[in-house]
Every structure is written in C-alpha cells, then in structure tokens.
Amino acid sequence: MRNDYGILRFDSPKEATMDYSKVEHLIGVDSPRHPPHDVVSDTDVDHWCQYMQDTNPIYTDEEYAKTTEHKGLLAPSAMVHVFCLGSLRPCLEQFVEGKFQYPTDPNNQVNVIIEEEGYTGVMATAQTQQHFKSIKVGDEVFWTLQMAKFSTYDHLSRQGVGRKYTMLYQFYNQHDELLCKQSFDVLVYRPPMVTRRLYAG
Amino acid sequence: MDLSKMKELVGQESSSTTLRHNISISDVRHWCEVIKEDDRNYKEFGDSVTTAPNAMLMAWTMPPLWSAQPRPPTEPHELVIEELESAGYKVGLGIALEQKFLLPVNIGDRLSYTVTLAGLSSAEVETSLGAGYRIDLDYTFTNQDGNVVSQQKYTVAQMKSIQLQH
Amino acid sequence: MDQAAQNVYWDDVEIKQDLPEKNRKIDTTTIAMGATWATHDFMPVHHDRDFAQSKGAPDVFMNILTSNGLISTYLEQWAGPGARIKEISIKLSVPNFPNDNMAMNARITRKWEEGGEHLIELGFAGDNQMGPHAAGTAIMSLPKKG
Numbered sequence: 325m326r327n328d329y330g331i332l333r334f335d336s337p338k339e340a341t342m343d344y345s346k347v348e349h350l351i352g353v354d355s356p357r358h359p360p361h362d363v364v365s366d367t368d369v370d371h372w373c374q375y376m377q378d379t380n381p382i383y384t385d386e387e388y389a390k391t392t393e394h395k396g397l398l399a400p401s402a403m404v405h406v407f408c409l410g411s412l413r414p415c416l417e418q419f420v421e422g423k424f425q426y427p428t429d430p431n432n433q434v435n436v437i438i439e440e441e442g443y444t445g446v447m448a449t450a451q452t453q454q455h456f457k458s459i460k461v462g463d464e465v466f467w468t469l470q471m472a473k474f475s476t477y478d479h480l481s482r483q484g485v486g487r488k489y490t491m492l493y494q495f496y497n498q499h500d501e502l503l504c505k506q507s508f509d510v511l512v513y514r515p516p517m518v519t520r521r522l523y524a525g
Numbered sequence: 526m527d528l529s530k531m532k533e534l535v536g537q538e539s540s541s542t543t544l545r546h547n548i549s550i551s552d553v554r555h556w557c558e559v560i561k562e563d564d565r566n567y568k569e570f571g572d573s574v575t576t577a578p579n580a581m582l583m584a585w586t587m588p589p590l591w592s593a594q595p596r597p598p599t600e601p602h603e604l605v606i607e608e609l610e611s612a613g614y615k616v617g618l619g620i621a622l623e624q625k626f627l628l629p630v631n632i633g634d635r636l637s638y639t640v641t642l643a644g645l646s647s648a649e650v651e652t653s654l655g656a657g658y659r660i661d662l663d664y665t666f667t668n669q670d671g672n673v674v675s676q677q678k679y680t681v682a683q684m685k686s687i688q689l690q691h
Numbered sequence: 692m693d694q695a696a697q698n699v700y701w702d703d704v705e706i707k708q709d710l711p712e713k714n715r716k717i718d719t720t721t722i723a724m725g726a727t728w729a730t731h732d733f734m735p736v737h738h739d740r741d742f743a744q745s746k747g748a749p750d751v752f753m754n755i756l757t758s759n760g761l762i763s764t765y766l767e768q769w770a771g772p773g774a775r776i777k778e779i780s781i782k783l784s785v786p787n788f789p790n791d792n793m794a795m796n797a798r799i800t801r802k803w804e805e806g807g808e809h810l811i812e813l814g815f816a817g818d819n820q821m822g823p824h825a826a827g828t829a830i831m832s833l834p835k836k837g
Contacts, residue, residue: 361566362731365551374590375729375757376764377715380772401776402763405756406731411558411566415733420742445747446736448755450827452780483747508755509782515747590724 342441342487344476347434355429355469357496362407364463369399372406397461402453404495404504407465431471431491438487443512445483450509457503464498472507479511486513526612531605531645538641539600541667544585548634553577556584577630582666582675583622586638601642602662606683609658614683620652620659621680628674635669643678650682657684698771701802701809701833710769710797710813715761717753717791717819725757732756753787758825762815765795766829773834777810781827791819800828808832 362368366386373383381388382398389397409415410425417423422439424432459465473490493506546552550571556578557563563570598607606617630636644661664677715721719740726737732754735742743751759781767774787793794817801812810832817825 359566359568362551362554363567363571365549367546367549367552370545371590372729372760374592375724376760377591377593378764378768379593380767382772400760400763400767402756402760402779403730406729409731409733411554411564412733413558413562413564416735419734419736446734447786448783450780450782451755451759452778452827453759453776454778455776458775590728 341478341485342438342443344474346437346441347471347474350430350434351471351474353430353470355426355431357466357468358408358426360407360465360467361410364399364403364407364459364461364465366397366461368406369397369403369461372400372403376400394458394460399459399461399463401455401459401504404453404455404459404465405493405506408467408495429469431469434471434474434489438512442514443486445486445511445513445515447483447511447513448508449488449511450507452507454505455503456505457497457501459497459503465503466496466498468494481511481513483511484513484516486511488512526608528647531608532647534601534605534642535645536642537601539602539639541637541639542586543635543637545589548577548585548630548632548636550574550632552585553581553632556581571632575632577632579624579626579630579675582624582630582636582638582677583664583679585636586640586664600640602640602660605642605645605660606681609660609683613685614657616657616684616687618652618654618657618682618684618687619679620682621678623678625676626674627676628668628672630668630674634674636666636674637668638664638666640664652682652684654682655684655686655688657682698773698834699769701811701835703836704799704802704811704833706799706802708799710766710799713765713768713795715793715795717787717789717793719751719789722751722753722757722787722789725760726754729760730754730756748786750788753824755781755783758783758787758817761793762795762817762825762827763829766797766813766815766831769797770831770833775832777808777830777832779827779829781825783825784823785819785821787819787824788821791821793817793819793824797829809835 369383383400386397414425426432470492471489472492475487478485479488488511491508495504497503550567553574554567554570598604641663643663646659649656650659660681660683662679664679665673666675668674723738726732736746736748737751737754740751762781763776763779797813797815799811800814803810810830813829815827816823
C-alpha cells in the first residue's frame, strides 16, 4: 500500500487506533508514595546553579544562608522533581527496554500499553508547579504520581498521530509537609513512516 | 610562544586550592552510579559507604562548568597550558597517570590540592596520536588535618590535533 | 556583598514592566548536561543523538525540567535572593535543538497582596530561532520595603 517513498496513500487502510478502555481503569489512580533517590545535597544544588547560571546566594553561599530566616541553604524550588528521578541504569532500562522500576504504578502500566500500541514517540509539552514550602538542603523529597487525564481519541500533532496525557505529582518532605503539586503534560505519538524510515536505518 | 620563559616555571608549585564542598555522599553516589552501575538510593548507599573511591580524586580538581567570576589562569601549570593553547596546541590528551593513595578519603573530608609543574618537553615529542608538548604534573592532595591523602603524577600531551593512524 | 541591594522590591515594580532579555546559547552540551547533570533525566533522547534519531527526532532536544529551570532561574535572577516562585506554568512548543539560541523575556502582568505576601504575576517566553520554545505564566512573591 506504500509507494517507493514509504508514504501512505490516501486510500490506504487506516492504522487501527487505540481503544481507550485498555487504559480507562488506570486513570486517576494514585501510585504509592515513593522514597527519593537522592537527598537534597549542597553538591547537587551547586551543579544545578552552575548549569542554570544562578548566583542566588541562598542556594550556594552557606554563610549567607545561615543569616536568613531559613537558617541554611535552600534548593531552587524548580529542582523538586530532580531528587526523585532514579539512577542511570534503571532509567536506561525503562526507556530502552521498557523495564520499569515501579512496574505496578498505574502510570507505568499505561506507558507499557501505549508503547505496545505504537505510540513510541514521547514529548513533554507542559509543566505546572505550585510551590507551598521551600526545599532545604538535607531534605528528603517523597512523591506520588497519578495519570490524571488521557485522551480518548487520536490527535493530529506536528509530530504525528498521538495521544495526550496529564500526570499529577505531589511532593512531600520528610515531615510529611506538601512541598509542591506538579502537573506534567505529555504527547505520545506514532512517528510518521517517513521519519521512521529516515532515521531508524 | 616563549619556551624559555615557560621553562622557568618548571619546578614551581601552585598555591593550594580547597575543594568547593566537603566530600559528599551524593557526588560519590553519582560517580558510582555511572562507573560501577550502582543503583542504590542515597539511603542504602550512605548506610554502607563511608569512603570515596580513590579514582574520584582527579574528578574534584575539574573546573566548574560555569562561574559568575571566572578565574584567569595564574598557576604555573595553567600558564604553560594557556601559552601552548594560544600557540595552537589546543588539544590536551592525558597520556599517563600514576596514583599513590596514602590515606582513605572519608565522606565529609575537606580536601585541598596543589599542582607542581614537574616537567615540560623542550620540543615537540612524538606520540602515537601525533606530535605535541609533554607536560608532567605532580598533584598532592591533603585533607583538613593537613595529612597527605594522595600523590599523583599526571602526564599530558598538548597537541595541535589528534591523528588517528589507520 | 550587600545582598539586600540586589533585591527587586514589590514597591518598585509596575504592571506592564518588561524584564531585561536574557539569551542562552543551546548546543549539544547544553542539552546533554542539562538533562543528565543538572536534572538527573537520563532519557537517551536528551543525550544520545543516535537514540533520538531512532525515535524519530532529528537530534537530541532539551528536557522540560531544564527548560523550566532556565526560565525559573531567569525570573529569580532578575528578582534577587528575597523572591520566591509560588507557581509556574510552562508550555512547550518548538523543541530546543543544538546550535540554537533561546531568548528569554518576561513582563509583569499583575501585582497584588494576598495572605500577607506581596505577589506579582509574570508572562514569560523563551524563543529559539524556529519560534516559541516555552511560554507561560509565573506567580512570585517579592520582598517589600521597610
């Protein structure tokens, strides 16, 4: 049904679209609360600040930070998600081999299904954060996650035919205080055949 | 490039640089996660790890990615490398490293180090990857008590380009 | 260093005030280091060109945590150490690819007091050579004089 350039003809049969009922039961269900992978450390905050070119002394100048109401170094609030991300090898296993560190989390079950359905392209499209409390160096950031919304039909995006979903994160410190609520929008898409042929070799 | 002026710097020791941070469990964990494929989180990791891998010492001498007040080269070895770079020898290739570990590096230690410009070749020397100037550097690491933790001899070939031989 | 002198005070800012533009060069290092070193995001599309291309992208591209970090830092660096970001909402469109430049701009859109805090809302944009990379709004608390 394809011409020499791998382009689908207009009269080609439609690629079967994903049935929403496959994921419906997983939407809106919270994951268990997970422990952080890294403690909030002065060195990780320093890495971030060097990269971002952030000179705010509340993040890197301990002597200054002690004189403030916080009595010590803070981490930039935008870093809240960083300490929860896992280490290199499990992350590569997740993205390359589809093996999840928390395979029973509802959002990860959804991810397995959409990969099987051919939505192999992934792109974050939006992020919102509401910060309720400052993160201190030495804090431990615990988190829960749920897949809150998932499109029931295909969208036509610049990247290809795809679905959109929204994940909601809640971050807590070791005293069970809510640090941040975060939403994270993702587009998953089936890369068009032309792109797949160009780059997949 | 004034080679005789550069030669006068041979034998001189740099001033002492104190690392930006105490040896931290998260730096060590990040190194182990890449080099040793150690996937433990900081808690499990920190419960069993009390010293840093010796091979990390050189990592801590690396300049920051970015600094609001970049420090111009002032130390003997920095001046020589800067001089060679401006003469077109822009690629520094580590060709030998000899390390002696005298004391363990404990988590929480505050380390300092000095670099002595121990040698500079009088002319280009041939390596298997092309010709360049040979620079010998002696590193000495001390901890917060002033005890020497490690001594290292590091040899760099400063070259115009790297030529792979087929 | 007189830290207080670097703060922008709530009293001094006005609605419709523009923040000075800041530019950030985007190359492969910016993208790979932002993902792995600054934000611990090891998804290979952000550091491995071959992998990114196998997934249908033309090159490695910036992860959203880095975009969010760059924009947050832009706002906080303007405001000084006494300011806090309370809320931020960021939408991405054109990805940041290597050999690009991101120009960051922002404008104050609201100014009010609430629960003892002195707040402003800003609209911001991060544009690269292909068009808008990131756009959104943020709410910050600023210190008040006296």
